[in-house]
Amino acid sequence: DQQVKQNSPSLSVQEGRISILNCDYTNSMFDYFLWYKKYPAEGPTFLISISSIKDKNEDGRFTVFLNKSAKHLSLHIVPSQPGDSAVYFCAAFAQGGSEKLVFGKGTKLTVNP
Amino acid sequence: DAGVTQSPTHLIKTRGQQVTLRCSPKSGHDTVSWYQQALGQGPQFIFQYYEEEERQRGNFPDRFSGHQFPNYSSELNVNALLLGDSALYLCASEGSTYEQYFGPGTRLTVT
16 A cells, blocks of 8 residues: 555656656655655655645745645656756655655656757 | 765675675764665665664564664664565665655665
8 A cells, every 4th residue: 555656657848847746645644745856876865845734845946835635745846957857756754653754656757958 | 074875885695695784874863764675666664773772663574674883873684585675775864854864775686
């Protein structure tokens, strides 16, 4: 039973346009959400996070939106750059839960020049 | 400021053998977590160590064990290796915030 789902295995966008990566979750106890970026042969790199008490968090070109009623979050990258090409993982955890971070399967983003 | 480091980078073992993977956390971090990432999957939580004690554990058998040393570095031990244990093993350290910082991982291949 997947608690964190990233239903799009891949996404391709043009340089300069917006990239939108989506993530759905089923566990209503999750209260903190994170996005990680992973290049081949490297570990995941923390990108941005959001607490369940907020609905938006912004950091430069990256914005994460949280819709708790829909159990949905999204990562927006504007403008997209070729260096953003990587696998993006959505992760969540619940304080006091039995697992630290629960990850989705990832979405491979390709930004074309 | 050194980030999270892991050794070795790659490892090949035979089914039934035992393996030990090592991790040094980011400077200032005292909590270490281990994850297993199978091909095409997201990382899956194995366990977390804090103050040299296992604090949380995911859904992994007892063949997976760990240790944390006084300098906060950590080891992951896997006994009686199975073919299905082939994966990328990631170590992550955590400081005072909830963000976890990952090392580059150890690629384990069991033949």
